[in-house]
Amino acid sequence: MNILCAGINHHIAPVNVRERLAVATHELTDVLRRVRAIDGLTEAVVVSTCNRVEFYAASICPERALHGIRTYLSDRAGIDAPLYHHDTPRSVRHLFRVASGLDSMVLGETEILGQVKQAYASAADAGATARTLNKLFQRAFRVAKAVRSDTQITRGATSVGAVAVELAGKIFGDLANRRVMVLGAGDTSERTARSLVSRGVKTVIVSNRTFDRAAALAGEIGGMAIHFDHWQNEFPDVDILVSSTAAPHPVVTRAQLEPMMRHRAGRPLFIIDLAVPRDVEPTVNAIDGVYLYDIDSLQDIARRSLAVRQREIDHCERIIDTHVADFVRWMRHHHPTPAPASVLTPALPT
Amino acid sequence: MERYWLVAAAFCYLLSFGHTLFALGSGTFRPARFNLLTMALGFAFSSAFLYQRGQIVGACPITNLFEVLVFLSWATVLIYLLVGPTYRLSLMGAFTSPLVLTLLLFALLAPIDAASKRISHNPWVEFHAAVSIIAYGAFGLAAIAGVMYLVQERQLKARRLSELLLNLPPITELGRVNFRLIVTGFLLLTLAFTAGMLAGIDVRGWKTAASLFIWALYGTLLILARLRLVSAGRIVVASVAVFLFALITLPSVSQLPK
Structure with a gap:
């Protein structure tokens, strides 16, 4: 089993592209249903905020799943968006960084955690998640909490x-x-x-x-x-x-x-x-x-608050590294089927 | 032997203070229960001491300056435990611990634990003395809220958003807490004086004059604050000054009345 992450965010796409791909709350159930119909994909969560649209999927064949997501998105939005993509363990690490606010436009902002929680809850309610993504997202929430409480990444105001x-x-x-x-x-x-x-x-x-x-x-x-x-x-x-x-x-x-x-x-x-x-x-x-x-x-x-937050990045990354390694161990133990370190071609940097 | 309880209590207060200083210094301070727990544990040890000492002297253990200081530190923590969580003043424990620690260390190290010949068994006199010291505990905590107010004001005026400022309660809330604690102390001291009069204690001399002067000073502060004749900043400065004066006069006013 592999965990695939594919999407766009404010680092790589302007708002006029992001808005084309954005998934409104009322569309979420339908989008999840269609994404889960993609061949080789078993579980899915869609995180759609003003700065990112990301698809997390559990798949035994990430290449096929990625191709399916690309096709679905280009059909839906009418554009070939420049998606970045990761598979295990980079996808795990990416989600942990997103939930912790390290990938946000305002470093360390905490609103994203609520949005990721909401996205996960919606997917779980729609029956689109199972053991792997349940475990992944619950771990992401723990990581975000640890990062917030053990570092100063949310310290002070930055505007x-x-x-x-x-x-x-x-x-x-x-x-x-x-x-x-x-x-x-x-x-x-x-x-x-x-x-x-x-x-x-x-x-x-x-x-x-x-x-x-x-x-x-x-x-x-x-x-x-x-x-x-x-x-x-x-x-x-x-x-x-x-x-x-x-x-x-x-x-x-x-x-x-x-x-x-x-x-x-x-x-x-x-x-x-x-x-x-x-x-x-x-x-x-x-x-x-x-x-x-x-x-x-x-x-x-x-x-000064932003400088304090930036100084904390290394500390946050170390916390995240520990949790990624721990999660990958869990995956190897519970999904002993072949899951190469990375089967996808290199993705765009995030 | 019972002094070991005090050593344990002092250790708890030291732990509370040290932990907060370290957490603030390393930027990892978060409002947590650690201060509350260590302060409560220190309070329990102090209570054990006061109980044992009370058994030994056969009266309320405020028969000499040593016991009065221990009782005062105990009363200050008692008021903190009653007030702190209510106002969610997470850092109040950190500010309270150095005061009670100083009181305990002075009591433990200074040669002031001499047997007193003036042990009263009149319950009104004991009530008068005990409630007076608890009132001082409330004034002590008011002074601590006042110090927190002054620290917060200094940070705000200097335009520094430091770790300390981020973790201190809002300045207006600290002003309110200071006022309420002065009210509490004033009412308790009034009650103590009433009990003293009922006990028919001798009202002549320096002890009564100093006590009444302190009572009048706090009363004046309350009137000035209530009528908003002076700013909250000046009230807190005055409350800290009056408490320091009260501490200086403590050796004389802590004598049990005749």
Whole structure:
């Protein structure tokens, strides 16, 4: 028995190719049924996310199974996609790396594990898995857990929005009852506001020199738009300020903020200044209860987190190597039928 | 012989502290039950000591400064065990262990375990003394939450997303815990004073003045915090300072009343 993995991901295919091959949730049962009908293929799992479409199959004849998958995909999508492919043990290793977030666009991201679990559950529910893939995926989940808990691969946030959300959590804890004000509706402030909303923020006030732009963003994220002339009236009740105006001078000064902070009943204020030139005087960080982060400090934190994650790759690979060797031993013991180390021609690098 | 229980307790607290330091240093700290388990084990050993000592002196074992320090460390861990898991302050154990370890080591190493001639068998007096020390335990833990708050604030102000910051609870939560623990300690100390009055203890002298002063300081802090007249940061700084003052005055206020 051999384990075959064939697919495309963000490393080798642009989104316009990936979207052609993507398998929607409602199509999954039908796709699994068709893939399992391929000659020489006994079990199958399809992992389809925004960054990858991968077919995992247990097969006694991987070359025939691979040919069948290629034919099926080219019929289905109408293109000859540049599939990469692996057989045992590289396929096992590939799945363990995918589940652990090592193959993700954002190194160490954890969303992929949930997506792989969902893909496996769907295949199991459809009766498309049996002993080999059950064992493989359950082992993959264990590997991902070990990698996450024994290394720092998921440590810290690696984007400006994620860093802002992490810091907001470290200041306020639960963000549900916090009021966010977005001053200047630029792209980065929009992404940051969206990140905060995704973490439970319910009240977002958007103010922009162009009111229509503020109204449009407020509409998209479920917030409230106010005229730029009125933002200071709403400011005293705000917990998090995301600022990115195009003003040439600071719009929030220490002289403005100090008396305001005295009336906030001890509530902290988190200011995310994404503007260049900066919207907020740097000295406001010295005010008791005010935490000011500008774009450089956020990017610096994100860079350091990513550097920490990159340093952990070797450690993660060693954990994965151990589990791959262990799994291959299990396969040899339970599937003593001939399974050469690799019967397929070399695949594209992943 | 019963001192061996204390050595075992000190070892547990040392283990808790050492493990957390190592885990933070190597970047592998995860909220886990290890701190809770080692602290609970240390608490069990301290309880065994206090039980045996109580049997020997035939009263609540707070008859000299040695016993008072052990009782205070025991009370601090008791409050931690009651409060820590509730607030999920996984690192609180790591911050509590150095304090109780210091108290225990000082008690074990300093020549302060002298037999006292002032052993009271009045239950109100014993209640007064025991509850006072438990109140100090709550104040001690409030100070620990305060130190955690200050560490967290320093990290946030310095814009460092360190391992410590990632594992400390949110700063507003630490401020809340600090406040609630001061409330707990204040209520317990008020209860202890009431028991002392019922026991008809002598209220003259330095001991009563120092105790009342500490009680008044914490009361003032609560009023200032409740009315939001000062920031949470200043309240936690003050709570740490008042607790340090309380520790300094402990040798005098720990004398059993006449």
